[in-house]
Amino acid sequence: MLYTASNPEDETQHLLFHNQFISAVKYVGWKKERILAEYPDGRIIMVLPEDPKYALKKVDEIREMVDNDLGFQQAPLMCYSRTKTLLFISNDKKVVGCLIAEHIQWGYRVIEEKLPVIRSEEEKVRFERQKAWCCSTLPEPAICGISRIWVFSMMRRKKIASRMIECLRSNFIYGSYLSKEEIAFSDPTPDGKLFATQYCGTGQFLVYNFINGQNTT
DSSP: OOOOTTOHHHHHHHHHHHHHHHHHHBOOOOSSOOEEEEETTEEEEEEOTTSOHHHHHHHHHHHHHHHHHHTSOOOOOSOGGGOEEEEEEETTSBEEEEEEEEEOSEEEEEEOOOOOOOOSHHHHHHHHHHSOOEEEEEEEEOSEEEEEEEEOGGGOSSSHHHHHHHHHHHHSSTTOOOOGGGEEEESOOHHHHHHHHHHHTSSOOEEEOOOSOOEEO
């Protein structure tokens, strides 16, 4: 959050923002966690709509913080009763990753723009973040929509987002492992688009629920 340290009103807003963030990422835990995977640096749990109210309240708190951190309006969930929320809990009891998924029927293929001649990987990343994107109007079958995927800024580049998606693919439908082609991303941010491109191995991944005025063709 940008603020002016010498401005009392800004200071108050910053303190409020800071306290809300700390409260959201703090994880006390509960007895019956639905643990999907455990790692040396933490674990991934899943929360479902039928879980106890205290678990759902925590998810709501995290979702609000995630929406603020992503910095733009998020599309509403299509059907809350069919969502799955994955949380990555660090060893120091903080929520450092969140993935919210929902059932969908269709996705739309991103149309990849040709890259200009770029010498370095850094230039490529900068170009990917800045360029506009558009997608096809031709619907393609999809099963899982990733409504939100977020990792705490200080914990990025540690494969947390990738591990959450891997767990999602194994646990979204009982007895089934989703392919990357069956997953769509909801109106990704520039960093989200970069992640989806790297994870899927192509810039032509599926999207859905685009609300920020992106072009279709």
